Each structure stands twice: as structure tokens, then as C-alpha cells.
Amino acid sequence: PPRFDDQEAADRVATPGVSVGLVWTAFGGEVQFVEATSVVGNGELHLTGQLGDVIKESAQIALTWVRARVADLKLAAAEETDLLQGKDIHIHFPAGAVPKDGPSAGVTLVTALVSLFSQKNVRADTAMTGEMTLRGLVLPVGGVKDKVLAAHRYGIKRVILPERNLKDLVEVPADVLSSLEILVAKRMEDVLEHAFDGGCDSNLTCCLWEHVNEVSCSGPAKRI
Numbered sequence: 001p002p003r004f005d006d007q008e009a010a011d012r013v014a015t016p017g018v019s020v021g022l023v024w025t026a027f028g029g030e031v032q033f034v035e036a037t038s039v040v041g042n043g044e045l046h047l048t049g050q051l052g053d054v055i056k057e058s059a060q061i062a063l064t065w066v067r068a069r070v071a072d073l074k075l076a077a078a079e080e081t082d083l084l085q086g087k088d089i090h091i092h093f094p095a096g097a098v099p100k101d102g103p104s105a106g107v108t109l110v111t112a113l114v115s116l117f118s119q120k121n122v123r124a125d126t127a128m129t130g131e132m133t134l135r136g137l138v139l140p141v142g143g144v145k146d147k148v149l150a151a152h153r154y155g156i157k158r159v160i161l162p163e164r165n166l167k168d169l170v171e172v173p174a175d176v177l178s179s180l181e182i183l184v185a186k187r188m189e190d191v192l193e194h195a196f197d198g199g200c201d202s203n204l205t206c207c208l209w210e211h212v213n214e215v216s217c218s219g220p221a222k223r224i
Helices: 008-012 053-067 106-118 144-154 163-171 188-195 204-213
Strands: 018-025 028-040 045-048 087-092 126-128 158-162 181-185
Touching: 008 018, 018 106, 018 144, 028 106, 028 144, 045 053, 053 106, 087 106, 106 126, 106 188, 126 188, 144 158, 144 163, 158 163, 158 188, 163 181, 181 188
Parallel strands: 018 126, 045 087, 126 158, 158 181
Antiparallel strands: 018 028, 028 087
């Protein structure tokens, strides 16, 4: 039987709160789903899936980044200022028997959280990799060739990469690259714009670029 099911990604992201990441292992690249949900609680963050310290820190940074941008990302009603008021957040990495760690899940974690709070599904044909800073800068990661090959094997059609990892695509076979749309991200706002149908329901990216570049915002983020 075939090892990969093209329909699995669509089934897994059929509900809000799930995103598709790309990770590197000793056996090559793998597709890794990240699931987030909220329950009644006291504002705590719960993590499961046999995770190492680096991923735990990435999850905390991701949640802080999202909480700091509630209004910009339109994640709550105007009178709500704290996403965690009366709630706990549970983030799970399936396949809990497999240890997971490494600095490449930050953008996937943020995307899952934004999907959860906005109740918008992430695109099923899109996977991503990249770490981020507390200010939202997307950092380069390792194992790009193996991660892109994993996305191709899995039937993924669009891959979001940190802009500084574009140079690593020279290692990917041309026939694989021709079957994928590579989307580049310099900031977390770029990732969100690519991850959802119709982009992210926010004016955050436009405001950011107008402020930094002192030009009016127009057109989508860069694609290659």
C-alpha cells in the first residue's frame, strides 16, 4: 500500500487550530501536524507530544506573540483584551512516542494558534518551516532539502520557507521544485498571509511595511 495518503492533510486541517509543519529527523524530512485547542481554565499553556525544551520555548514565544497582537489580527471582540481570559490552551504534536525538539516549529505554532482563535482553517496544501523571534522575525532553519522532499512526497503543493533559506533550494532536485510553489517569509505576518485562503484577516502586514519602508502597501508577499 502507498506510504503517503494525499488526502490525510486535508482531513487533518479540516477544523481550525491545526497547521502543517516540516521537520528534520535522522531519517530525513517529515511532515508534522500541530494541533491547538482551548478549554475552560486559568490561562495556562499545556504541551504534549514528548517535546524537548527548545520546542517548549517556541510554543511560549508563539503564544506571547499572538496575545500581543489580538487587535491587529482581529482574533477577539473589541472589548476583549486577553485571549486567555478563563481559558487554557493545549498544544499537541501527534505521534507522542517520537521525541521532538529543534528550532524550526515557531511559525507552525503561531499559525495553529491564529487558526484556533480566528476559527479559520489553514490551507491543506501548504506546509511550513521556520523559527521566529519574539518580535516576529522569521529565522532560517536547517534541513531544507529534506523538508522540501518530505512535502513533495506527502503531496503538499505549497511550502513556506524563511527568506534566508532560499539559497538552500539549490540542493533540491529541479523536478521536485517544479511541482511546488515556494513562498518566502521574512516576518510572521508573511507566513500568515500565505497560510490562509484569501490571506490573513488583518491589516497588520500592510501597516508594518508602510511603517518600515515608508511606502504604501500594495500586492501580495513575494513568491518564487
